[in-house]
Amino acid sequence: MRYWKNIIYNIVFAGNCLLFFLLLVEDRLVMPLWLQVVGRMHPLVLHFPVVLLLMVVVWEIAYRKRFQLSETEDETGSTLLLLAAAFTNLAALMGLMLSLEPGYEGDAILWHKWGGFFLSILSLLWYAVKHPVRRSRSLFVVMCSLTIGALILTAHQGATITHGEDFLLAPISTKEEEITVSLQEAMVYDHVIEPILEKKCISCHNTSKAKGELIMETRSALFRGGKNGILWDTTAKKFGLMMQRLHLPLEEKKHMPPKGKPQLTPEELSILYHWIKAGADTTGRLIALHPSDSLYILASSSFSEGGDELFTFEPASPDLINDLNDHYRVISPIAKGSPALQIDFYTSANYQPDQLEELKQIQDKVVSLNLSKMPVTDPDLQFIASFNSLRNLNISFTGVTDSGMAALNGLTSLRHLSLAGTKVSGEGIRKLSGLSSLQKIYTWGTKLSPDDLIALRKQMPGVKFETGFEGDTILMPLNPPIIENQESIIVDAVPLKLKHFMKGAEIRYTLDGSEPDSILSPVYKPGILLQNTLVVKTRAYKKGWATSATNLRYFYHSRITPDATVLINRPDSLYRGNGVKTLFDEVKGDMNFRSGKWLGFKSKPLELRLSFKNPTLVSSFTVSTLVDTRSYIMPPASVELWGGNKENDLKRLGIIKPPQPQTDSAAGNVGYIFRFEPMLLKYMKLIARPVPRLPSWHKGKGERSWVFADEIFIE
Structure with missing residues (x-):
C-alpha cells in the first residue's frame, strides 16, 4: 500500500509542478482538440475534491483528541488526504484547460484558477506533514481554516462564472431594494430590455464567462456582438443572429438560452423583436412611444401610472x-x-360587449383599463364611467366619438386618457374640462386641429396633450441597401442585385472601392453585370431622410490557376486547412475561423510562392482575408506582391498597408486587390505580415496578432 501511495504522491507532486508552469505560460498555450474534451470534464470531476476535502476536515476533527491512532484509522485518514490532493490537482488541471477556450476571462476566472492551484498545493502539503499537523493544535487549526476558507472562496468564484455575480451568497446577502419606476419614468432599455437580458442572458454572456465571445453586461458590448458577428440587423432575415437563435427549437444546440436554462416567455420574445425592429434604441423613454406602438402595448402593462399611490380598498378574491x-x-x-387592478384586452376579433359587463364585480378596484383597438363605441363609455377608481383609460383606435365623451366626466379620479386614432375632435375633449384630476391626454391621429389644441391648452392648463412625434426638422437615417447576390465567387458574369424596402429610395453604388455619393455615383438599375474581382459599395438616398450607412460586399473572380504553389512558412497547427490547396479551392470561408476553410499565421508571415510553366499575362491579384478583432485576427501590417520571370530576381509589384481598427468590431471578410498594367509573369510571391503588437485598446495589447486567409484569385 505504501508503494502505491508513494507513486500517487509523486504523480500529484509532478502534477502541481505542471499546473504551476502552465499557469505562468497560459497566455501562450493552444489546446489541441482532444485536450479540450478533457478540459470540459472539469464540471464532472470538481465535485470529488470538494467532498474529499470536507471529509478530510471532518475526519481529522473527529480523531483530533486521540494522539495515538490505530493503524486502520491512520491509513484511512492518510488515504483520504492523498485522494483529496490527487482529485484537487486533476480538477485544477482540467479547469485550466477549460479556461483556455474562448469566452472565459475576467477577475472571477483569475481568482478561481489560482484558488484551485492553492487548494491543490495545500492538500498535498497537508498530506506531506500530516503527522506534525495532528500533534500540533495551532498547525491543525491553521490547516483546517485555510482549507475551508480557500474551498469556499474558490467555489464562490466558480459559481460566479457559471451562474453570475454573487450566486453563492445571494440568499444571505443584503439585497438592494428593487427600484420601482412609474410609466412616466420608465426607459425602454433600462427598465424593459435590460431586465430581460439580466434574467435570461447575462449568466452566460458576462465579463467572466463570455460564451461565443459575447458580453451583454453593457450597451457598448451588446452592440459590438460576439465572434459570430453583430446580434441584430434590420435588413437581415429574422432581423439577424439573436432572433434566429432565440426561435430555434429547444433541442437545437444553438438555441438560446440553452436547454436547462430559464427560457424567454412569448411576451419577452415579442418585446425584443419589436425593440430590434424599431431600431434598438437605448436612450428613449417608454412613454415617448405612441400608445398604439406594439412595444408600448407589451411593455407598459408592467408599469403603474399611479406612482406610489396607496389604495385602501379591499382586494378582490383570487378565485374571482x-x-x-x-x-x-x-x-x-x-x-x-x-x-388595485389593471385590465388589458387583446384580439378585437374575440371581443364581446359582455366581457366588459362581467367586470362589474370588480369595477371599484380597477385603476387601469386598456381597450386599445377593441370595437368599443360610445354606449360602452356609459358603463366604463362606473369604474370610479379608474386612473388610466386607453381607448385608442376604437369607435368612440365626440358624442360619448361627456360620459367620462363621471371618472373623477381619471389622470391619463388615450384617444389616439379615434374620431374625437376638440369639441369632444372640451366636454372633459371639468375633470380636475386629468393630467394627460394622448391625441395623436385624432381630428384635433392645431387651433383646437391651442384653445384647449388655454382652457385646460393642467393637462398635457401628447400629439405624437413631430419630426419636420429631424432626419432619420435610412437602412443600407440589401445586396441580394448569394455567391461571392463569380464563375460567369452575374447581374448585381440590390434592393431597398423603403419605397422611393434611390440606390447608388460604386465598383472601384470608393464611397458612393449622391451626385457622381451611378444610380442602381437592374442589368449591371459583375464579371471581375471587385468590391461593391452602396448607399440609399431619399428626400426627407438621412443617407444610409454604406453596405459593402467583395466579389471574386479567378481566370488563372498557377501550375505550382508552395507555402514558405507552415500555417499554425490548428489552422492548416488543406494546406496550400485551401487557397485555390474556390471555397470561401465563413466567419468561423475554426471551420477548416482558413489558413492561420501568427509567429511567421504568410509567404506564398507560385509559378507558371510559361510566362502568363497577369493584371490582377487578390488575397481574401478575415478580420475578427475579438479573436486577435487583425488586418495584416502589410501585404506585398512580387513578380518576375526569374525566380531569384523578382520585382515588387505593389504593397498595401491596411488601416488598423481603433476598437473592437464585428468579424468580416476583407479582400486586398492588387491591380497593375498587364504583364507577362512566370513567378509570383505574396507576403502578408501579422501585426507584431496588438494596440493598447485591445484586451491582448502587446501580443502578436493573427493573419487568416482563405482564397487567392488571379486575373
Missing part, C-alpha cells in the same frame, strides 16, 4: 380574478401586494 381571466382579458395587480 381567476374566473374572470382568460386568453383575451388579462387581469393583474398593478404591483405586488396591491389591491
Whole structure:
C-alpha cells in the first residue's frame, strides 16, 4: 500500500509542478482538440475534491483528541488526504484547460484558477506533514481554516462564472431594494430590455464567462456582438443572429438560452423583436412611444401610472380574478401586494360587449383599463364611467366619438386618457374640462386641429396633450441597401442585385472601392453585370431622410490557376486547412475561423510562392482575408506582391498597408486587390505580415496578432 501511495504522491507532486508552469505560460498555450474534451470534464470531476476535502476536515476533527491512532484509522485518514490532493490537482488541471477556450476571462476566472492551484498545493502539503499537523493544535487549526476558507472562496468564484455575480451568497446577502419606476419614468432599455437580458442572458454572456465571445453586461458590448458577428440587423432575415437563435427549437444546440436554462416567455420574445425592429434604441423613454406602438402595448402593462399611490380598498378574491381571466382579458395587480387592478384586452376579433359587463364585480378596484383597438363605441363609455377608481383609460383606435365623451366626466379620479386614432375632435375633449384630476391626454391621429389644441391648452392648463412625434426638422437615417447576390465567387458574369424596402429610395453604388455619393455615383438599375474581382459599395438616398450607412460586399473572380504553389512558412497547427490547396479551392470561408476553410499565421508571415510553366499575362491579384478583432485576427501590417520571370530576381509589384481598427468590431471578410498594367509573369510571391503588437485598446495589447486567409484569385 505504501508503494502505491508513494507513486500517487509523486504523480500529484509532478502534477502541481505542471499546473504551476502552465499557469505562468497560459497566455501562450493552444489546446489541441482532444485536450479540450478533457478540459470540459472539469464540471464532472470538481465535485470529488470538494467532498474529499470536507471529509478530510471532518475526519481529522473527529480523531483530533486521540494522539495515538490505530493503524486502520491512520491509513484511512492518510488515504483520504492523498485522494483529496490527487482529485484537487486533476480538477485544477482540467479547469485550466477549460479556461483556455474562448469566452472565459475576467477577475472571477483569475481568482478561481489560482484558488484551485492553492487548494491543490495545500492538500498535498497537508498530506506531506500530516503527522506534525495532528500533534500540533495551532498547525491543525491553521490547516483546517485555510482549507475551508480557500474551498469556499474558490467555489464562490466558480459559481460566479457559471451562474453570475454573487450566486453563492445571494440568499444571505443584503439585497438592494428593487427600484420601482412609474410609466412616466420608465426607459425602454433600462427598465424593459435590460431586465430581460439580466434574467435570461447575462449568466452566460458576462465579463467572466463570455460564451461565443459575447458580453451583454453593457450597451457598448451588446452592440459590438460576439465572434459570430453583430446580434441584430434590420435588413437581415429574422432581423439577424439573436432572433434566429432565440426561435430555434429547444433541442437545437444553438438555441438560446440553452436547454436547462430559464427560457424567454412569448411576451419577452415579442418585446425584443419589436425593440430590434424599431431600431434598438437605448436612450428613449417608454412613454415617448405612441400608445398604439406594439412595444408600448407589451411593455407598459408592467408599469403603474399611479406612482406610489396607496389604495385602501379591499382586494378582490383570487378565485374571482381567476374566473374572470382568460386568453383575451388579462387581469393583474398593478404591483405586488396591491389591491388595485389593471385590465388589458387583446384580439378585437374575440371581443364581446359582455366581457366588459362581467367586470362589474370588480369595477371599484380597477385603476387601469386598456381597450386599445377593441370595437368599443360610445354606449360602452356609459358603463366604463362606473369604474370610479379608474386612473388610466386607453381607448385608442376604437369607435368612440365626440358624442360619448361627456360620459367620462363621471371618472373623477381619471389622470391619463388615450384617444389616439379615434374620431374625437376638440369639441369632444372640451366636454372633459371639468375633470380636475386629468393630467394627460394622448391625441395623436385624432381630428384635433392645431387651433383646437391651442384653445384647449388655454382652457385646460393642467393637462398635457401628447400629439405624437413631430419630426419636420429631424432626419432619420435610412437602412443600407440589401445586396441580394448569394455567391461571392463569380464563375460567369452575374447581374448585381440590390434592393431597398423603403419605397422611393434611390440606390447608388460604386465598383472601384470608393464611397458612393449622391451626385457622381451611378444610380442602381437592374442589368449591371459583375464579371471581375471587385468590391461593391452602396448607399440609399431619399428626400426627407438621412443617407444610409454604406453596405459593402467583395466579389471574386479567378481566370488563372498557377501550375505550382508552395507555402514558405507552415500555417499554425490548428489552422492548416488543406494546406496550400485551401487557397485555390474556390471555397470561401465563413466567419468561423475554426471551420477548416482558413489558413492561420501568427509567429511567421504568410509567404506564398507560385509559378507558371510559361510566362502568363497577369493584371490582377487578390488575397481574401478575415478580420475578427475579438479573436486577435487583425488586418495584416502589410501585404506585398512580387513578380518576375526569374525566380531569384523578382520585382515588387505593389504593397498595401491596411488601416488598423481603433476598437473592437464585428468579424468580416476583407479582400486586398492588387491591380497593375498587364504583364507577362512566370513567378509570383505574396507576403502578408501579422501585426507584431496588438494596440493598447485591445484586451491582448502587446501580443502578436493573427493573419487568416482563405482564397487567392488571379486575373
